[in-house]
Amino acid sequence: MSEGLRNLIEKKRIELIELALIKGLSSHAVLTVSQELDTLLNHYEIANNKENQLPK
Numbered sequence: 001m002s003e004g005l006r007n008l009i010e011k012k013r014i015e016l017i018e019l020a021l022i023k024g025l026s027s028h029a030v031l032t033v034s035q036e037l038d039t040l041l042n043h044y045e046i047a048n049n050k051e052n053q054l055p056k
Contacts, residue, residue, distance in 0.1 A: 005047065009037065016030065016033045016037055018036055
């Protein structure tokens with residue numbers, strides 16, 4: 001699994017937490033960052049599934 005993708009996910013997660021603490025959970029900015037994190041997590045899941053389906 002891509003170490004770079006995991007790092008991006010962790011950075012985005014930290015960004016989301018910090019933004020939520022500052023702006024509140026219902027902020028448009030928090031929603032946007034949450035959607036970005038969801039996209040990264042979806043990419044991770046797809047890549048992980050492909051990796052697990054490869055013949056060994």
